[in-house]
Amino acid sequence: MASMIFSDCSSSATARLLPLRCHKLHRSCSVLSFCRRVSLPLTSTRPLLPSLSSLQAHVSSTFVSVSVTAKMATESSAIVIDGKSVAKQIREEIAVEIARMREATGIVPGLAVILVGDRKDSATYVRNKKKACDGVGINSFEVNLPGDTTEQEVLNSITKFNEDPSVHGILVQLPLPKHMNEEKILNAVGIEKDVDGFHPLNIGRLAMRGREPLFVPCTPKGCIELLHRYGIQIKGKKAVVIGRSNIVGMPAALLLQREDATVTIVHSRTNNPEDIIRDADIIISAVGQANMVRGSWIKPGAVIIDVGINPVEDPESPRGYRLVGDVCYEEVVKVASAVTPVPGGVGPMTIAMLLSNTLSSAKRMHNFN
Ligand SMILES: NC(=O)C1=CN([C@@H]2O[C@H](COP(=O)(O)OP(=O)(O)OC[C@H]3O[C@@H](n4cnc5c(N)ncnc54)[C@H](OP(=O)(O)O)[C@@H]3O)[C@@H](O)[C@H]2O)C=CC1
Ligand SMILES: Nc1nc(=O)c2c([nH]1)NC[C@@H]1CN(c3ccc(C(=O)N[C@@H](CCC(=O)O)C(=O)O)cc3)C=[N+]21
Numbered sequence: 001m002a003s004m005i006f007s008d009c010s011s012s013a014t015a016r017l018l019p020l021r022c023h024k025l026h027r028s029c030s031v032l033s034f035c036r037r038v039s040l041p042l043t044s045t046r047p048l049l050p051s052l053s054s055l056q057a058h059v060s061s062t063f064v065s066v067s068v069t070a071k072m073a074t075e076s077s078a079i080v081i082d083g084k085s086v087a088k089q090i091r092e093e094i095a096v097e098i099a100r101m102r103e104a105t106g107i108v109p110g111l112a113v114i115l116v117g118d119r120k121d122s123a124t125y126v127r128n129k130k131k132a133c134d135g136v137g138i139n140s141f142e143v144n145l146p147g148d149t150t151e152q153e154v155l156n157s158i159t160k161f162n163e164d165p166s167v168h169g170i171l172v173q174l175p176l177p178k179h180m181n182e183e184k185i186l187n188a189v190g191i192e193k194d195v196d197g198f199h200p201l202n203i204g205r206l207a208m209r210g211r212e213p214l215f216v217p218c219t220p221k222g223c224i225e226l227l228h229r230y231g232i233q234i235k236g237k238k239a240v241v242i243g244r245s246n247i248v249g250m251p252a253a254l255l256l257q258r259e260d261a262t263v264t265i266v267h268s269r270t271n272n273p274e275d276i277i278r279d280a281d282i283i284i285s286a287v288g289q290a291n292m293v294r295g296s297w298i299k300p301g302a303v304i305i306d307v308g309i310n311p312v313e314d315p316e317s318p319r320g321y322r323l324v325g326d327v328c329y330e331e332v333v334k335v336a337s338a339v340t341p342v343p344g345g346v347g348p349m350t351i352a353m354l355l356s357n358t359l360s361s362a363k364r365m366h367n368f369n
Helices: 052-058 083-105 120-136 151-163 182-188 200-207 218-229 249-258 273-277 346-365
Strands: 110-116 139-145 169-172 238-242 262-266 282-285 303-306 310-313 321-324
Touching (some): 083 120, 083 346, 110 120, 110 151, 110 346, 120 346, 169 346, 200 249, 218 282, 218 303, 249 282
Parallel strands (some): 110 139
Antiparallel strands (some): 310 321
């Protein structure tokens, strides 16, 4: 976990989340319905959020029977994109599919997680993944290795899972201890079990036109899924991704480009990042700096997906800290047309996408549709 900082830009001050009384847009399709209780956005002449009719045209058709309640912040214009609810729905959909597969084939998807070292945050993530697997009916296999374990021992665990037919997905929890060669370890995961989508072959295919990766990295996939399920059009929009890491920023930019956005990447060496960000219709921020993106950096009506998970000191919280995003939430919520909260935004979607990738892997291996 990133080092703790003090912050006076609270992540939750204005965000009293109100469940909306929603009318379903289209009961039988995968529409995430929401109502607008206040006008959107404050000053934009061309709101990014589409009209209800265009919403119907742009929603994802991958899933059925979505009835998430969208939430809005009080005293603001932005729709709060409720990743927690969407993720719950996706997990329910996955559970149904897993039961169908089990009944038809007797096969249950399996996910193996390898955790090296004793980082508290990593242990928490792994515990949450196991819980999520249990919830949908995925078998989970866990290997915990001490921090001073050798690279070869990690590679041995990967080989064992590569060869195990009851394992359909392998995840090596990052970050690895400093003495390990992350590239070598991630390359060892069989591409057909690479549910994190971090293998260079999967990333390479994601980057190439006309090629399809076997798996798309979970966090960027979760960001795009949120945009789809909220009916937010990506095609033709100006998107800015802040951050260019292998696991979030870079694949998020590739995915947005595949969705026909025009994409700019902002990183730590970018000159005048605010000016570039202010031009964006869609912003995905994956930096790891609490409250870095300010309200004044945002074009009115922009859509903001905040991937950052940053602990800030909070004596009032039982843990002594709370999590905030990269985005100064109470400022941007007044300017944006839609924004993800932290927690409860992208984080739960990451786990839901991991389950989805594991199910897809099992289906592919057993030729089950
Ligand atoms: N919600 C979720 O499911 C997940 C959340 N996360 C969170 O997302 C955040 C990013 O994670 P990750 O991508 O792994 O982090 P990395 O540290 O690997 O990458 C951070 C990126 O941000 C860029 N950056 C750093 N400072 C600035 C700055 N001041 N202005 C612009 N760009 C900057 C870096 O630029 P450069 O390349 O130049 O160094 C780098 O590309 C973290 O808070 C992490 O906890 C991560 C994974 C999943
Ligand atoms: N091989 C690998 N794959 C990963 O996908 C991976 C990884 N390593 N290493 C660490 C990062 C981080 N990450 C998160 C997943 C879920 C939440 C999440 O669910 N967060 C909750 C809050 C959880 C809490 O309160 O502690 C939320 O945002 O609502 C956050 C972060 C996956 N990562």
